[in-house]
Amino acid sequence: MSSPNPILTTIIFVFAAQAIVLGVLLLTKRPRSQSNTFLSLLIFFFALMALNIALVNVLRSYNMMDTFRYVQLELLYGIGPALYFYTKSITDNDFRFSKKDLIHFVPVVLEFIFYRTAFYRLGSDGLYQTPAHPYTKYYLAEQWLGVLSITLYTIISLVVLFRYQNWLKQRFSNLENKSLNWLKAPIIIYSAFWIGWNILSEIDRFVFDRGLREMYFLPAFVGVAIVSYWIGFKGYVKARTKTSGYSSRKTKSDDSTHNPKWASKITKVMESKKPYLDPELDLTKLSELADLNPKQVSHTINRSFSKNFYEYVNGYRVEEFKQLVAKPENRKLTLLGLAFECGFKSKSTFNDAFKKTTGKTPSQYANQQKKESEKKHSVAP
Known part of the structure; x- marks a missing residue:
């Protein structure tokens, strides 16, 4: 165990307590949603882990470790299920948690009971004894199975996302407000923490005889407390536009719903009506304009143009931007302003689509166009 450090311990207490407060606010937030419930549980389990370490250091400073x-x-075994069901709830509006899903939380109940037995008390203390107590192997097995649980649930959650x-x-x-990219970071961080933590602890135990513990023990849990607070705050204020029709179950594609003539029909609509200038253009709107059903349009874009809908539409927007930026009268306008005129809705989407299409950033492309234009004028008679 690390030596008592009042500064780091206080930081852990403050951020972990604030994370729990945010979890309670999420749980009572109106309108109530199951995604907020599972996010609240996730924050609670991680904040509890940080509080656990802070409590260890306080009790140790008073020689009360036996009480701890x-x-x-x-509660390691609650992290994975909470993360998974939060991901399911926030991505699929039609998902409903049922009684049969409660089986995922049975391990955390067993874990709680395990911590109240001699297998835990003697086994955990045995880590610091030579030779180790016979129950230590049970304690280590419980810890590593907890890491495995978190890892497996994380992989499944990332697949769903x-x-x-x-x-x-x-x-x-x-x-x-749809992609939920912000959710990737906490999913990966939460999973990587315990994997890295246990590997580092074992290396420290066997290679350095716990000589590195002072360097990483409390600082690591300061990070956990801060990240738990961050995800709670982010989850509380982050809104997303509701989408319908998504199911996390993978569906088979129907290759028979494809006709090469539909490709020219869709292209004609895009070039003549320029629906891509509408920032809210989606598959349903384009399907109505092309007089086709959404499934036909989607499969045609995938097969005939080797792109998804997002790439296909934004490709037209990029070309429209290139035409606008080449006009001398538009040089006084900002690049982002021109992008919005072309149907883009955010700077990040614009930059991402433009870089993937042209291999250059918008500013690099605009500067190149400006230099080429100046060069033409300089050599003109």
Whole structure:
């Protein structure tokens, strides 16, 4: 165990307590939603883990470690299920948590009971004994199974998130407040923490005889407390535009719903009516303009143009931008202003689409066009 550090311990207490407060606010936020419930649980489990370490240091400073073994707060097995069901809830509006899903939280109940037994008390203390106590192997097995649980649930959560984002790109040309990119960071951080923590602890134990513990123990949990507070704050204030029709279950594509003539029909609509100038253009709107159903339009874009809907529409917007930026009368306008005229809705989407299409940033392209224009004028008679 690390030596008592009142400054780091106080920081952990402050951020972990604030995270729990945010979790309570999420739980009571109106209108109530199951996504907020699971995010609140996720924050609670991580904040509890940080508080657990802070409590360890306080009790140790008063030589009360024997008491701590009876009030262990860490609940590893709740993190994975909370993360998974939060991801499911926030990506799929039709998902409803059912009684059969409660089985995912049975391990955390068993973990709570385990911490109240001699297997935990003697096993955890045995880590610091030579030779180790016979129960230590049970304690280590419980810890590593907890890490495995978090890892597996994280992988599944990321799969759900990536499928959702791919589905969005098949239906929407702008993804603001829909893509949930901000959620990737906490998912990965929460998973990586315990994997890295246990690996580092084992290296420290066997290679350095716990000589590095002072360097990483409390600072690591300061980070956990801060990240828990951050995700709570982000989850509380972050809104997203509701989308319907998505299911996390993978559906089979129907290759028979494709006709090469539809490609020219869609192209004609895009070039003559320029629907891509509408920032809210989605698959349904384009399908109505092309007099086709959404499935036909989506599969045609995928097969005939080897793009998803998002890439296809934004490709037209990029070309429109290139035409506008080449006109001398537009040089006084900002690049972002021109991008908005072309149907883009945010700077990040514009920069991303432009770089993927041209291999250059918008400013690099504009500067190149300006230099070429000046060069032509300088050599003109």
